[in-house]
Amino acid sequence: MCLIKELPLLLPPALLALFVYFYLAGSKRKRPNLPPGGRGWPLLGETIGYLKPHSATSTGEFMVQHIRRHGKIFKSNLFGGPTIVSADAGLNRFVLQNEGRLFECSYPKSIGGILGKWSMLVLVGEMHQTMRMISLNFMSSARLRDVLLPEVERHTLMVMSSWKEGVAFSAQEEAKKFTFNLMAKNIMSMEPGDPETEQLRMEYITFMKGVVSAPVNLPGTPYWKALKSRANILRVIEKKMEQRTEGCEKRVEEDDLLGWALKQSSLSKEQILDLILSLLFAGHETSSMALALIIFFLEGCPKAVQHLREEHQDIVKKKMERGEAAGLNWEDYKQMEFSQCVINEALRLGNVVRFVHRKAIQDVSYGGYDIPRDGKSCRCSQRSIWTPNFTPSRTNSSHGGGS
Numbered sequence: 001m002c003l004i005k006e007l008p009l010l011l012p013p014a015l016l017a018l019f020v021y022f023y024l025a026g027s028k029r030k031r032p033n034l035p036p037g038g039r040g041w042p043l044l045g046e047t048i049g050y051l052k053p054h055s056a057t058s059t060g061e062f063m064v065q066h067i068r069r070h071g072k073i074f075k076s077n078l079f080g081g082p083t084i085v086s087a088d089a090g091l092n093r094f095v096l097q098n099e100g101r102l103f104e105c106s107y108p109k110s111i112g113g114i115l116g117k118w119s120m121l122v123l124v125g126e127m128h129q130t131m132r133m134i135s136l137n138f139m140s141s142a143r144l145r146d147v148l149l150p151e152v153e154r155h156t157l158m159v160m161s162s163w164k165e166g167v168a169f170s171a172q173e174e175a176k177k178f179t180f181n182l183m184a185k186n187i188m189s190m191e192p193g194d195p196e197t198e199q200l201r202m203e204y205i206t207f208m209k210g211v212v213s214a215p216v217n218l219p220g221t222p223y224w225k226a227l228k229s230r231a232n233i234l235r236v237i238e239k240k241m242e243q244r245t246e247g248c249e250k251r252v253e254e255d256d257l258l259g260w261a262l263k264q265s266s267l268s269k270e271q272i273l274d275l276i277l278s279l280l281f282a283g284h285e286t287s288s289m290a291l292a293l294i295i296f297f298l299e300g301c302p303k304a305v306q307h308l309r310e311e312h313q314d315i316v317k318k319k320m321e322r323g324e325a326a327g328l329n330w331e332d333y334k335q336m337e338f339s340q341c342v343i344n345e346a347l348r349l350g351n352v353v354r355f356v357h358r359k360a361i362q363d364v365s366y367g368g369y370d371i372p373r374d375g376k377s378c379r380c381s382q383r384s385i386w387t388p389n390f391t392p393s394r395t396n397s398s399h400g401g402g403s
């Protein structure tokens with residue numbers, strides 16, 4: 001009787017004690033061993049620091065400070081969620097080698113908004129494979145040899161002939177113009193210098209500023225402007241598609257990616273638009289940055305420039321001795337061993353793609369740390385090992401010396 005009377009008084013502390021017990025027991029059991037790191041601001045986390053622009057020849061303040069404080073594997077809060085960031089070569093290799101089994105591609109939602117939900121950077125599984133096969137079949141080695149190589153040479157000569165003696169120009173801008181024109185030609189048969197191509201290029205510049213900005217969709221922000229440019233670019237691609245599909249019997253078959261994708265009848269209009277836009281992005285941004293980096297590194301390495309010049313002059317001399325036409329062919333390209341070393345070394349030192357984003361699809365353990373399933377993504381920094389001297393010969397033992 002007495003106990004019943006006291007029950008209302010005893011019950012709350014008893015329930016509280018039970019709750020604390022189960023909470024502690026549960027958290028002890030489930031708490032994963034995450035790498036060290038911080039959380040940053042509520043909601044924003046450390047996203048602003050992560051997105052802060054930095055030179056492509058540096059690792060960036062965000063990575064430098066975090067690695068110094070926590071080591072090469074650390075936790076953070078990026079794009080609204082807990083994230084594990086890795087600059088560790090072993091973990092990066094492990095993540096990429098286990099693609100599809102333990103990890104899958106997982107870019108922030110804002111990337112999907114900009115590149116489109118059918119972009120290869122957003123898709124996973126079967127649809128990703130389909131889109132990849134379409135792109136790879138288009139970029140077959142036969143096409144690279146017979147179509148792309150002569151096109152690259154034509155565009156290179158065109159850009160170089162526009163340079164005036166004694167007039168300074170931005171190598172990066174020229175690299176961007178060159179790769180954009182090359183991609184626009186191969187993707188939609190658009191000619192360099194045409195008003196339509198130039199207008200598309202301007203839209204693309206605005207678009208690109210948004211891809212690498214904070215995903216704030218408010219009037220006037222770079223992200224908002226980029227979404228508008230995306231719509232304008234898609235309108236141009238759509239118009240091209242309509243021109244090709246109307247009056248089918250009369251139309252000229254263009255040997256470009258758009259023509260190729262239109263032949264793949266299983267793809268919808270929306271899918272083709274996203275495929276074209278994301279390939280324009282994937283091919284242009286990366287190659288132009290790589291070209292600019294090569295020029296940057298060569299400027300500080302006269303010995304490598306001399307080596308390159310000798311390699312190319314030697315190829316030209318031998319072609320002339322054989323009585324071959326002047327144009328570059330696949331055999332000439334294959335002889336450019338040192339040129340390939342220069343490209344490899346610039347890609348090793350430069351930061352073309354700063355991060356690849358992956359999500360663990362099951363609980364994973366690596367090096368004593370736990371990478372929990374889902375919610376936590378793993379962003380791997382490309383530059384895991386950094387040796388700051390530009391030394392192209394390091395990638396080929398037959399070439400002695402370097403810078």
Ligand code: HEM
Pocket residue numbers: 105120121132135279282283284286287290347352353356357
């Ligand atoms: C120096 C030049 C380039 C670099 C450094 C580069 C780098 C990369 C990287 C790191 C990825 C992986 C992204 C990820 O899985 O999260 C990627 C994917 C991709 N790149 Fe490139 N890329 C270059 C040139 C190109 C070019 C010229 C094209 C096409 C014309 C291209 C088309 C693609 C496509 C379609 C994907 C997605 C593949 C997939 O998800 O299966 N890239 N690139």
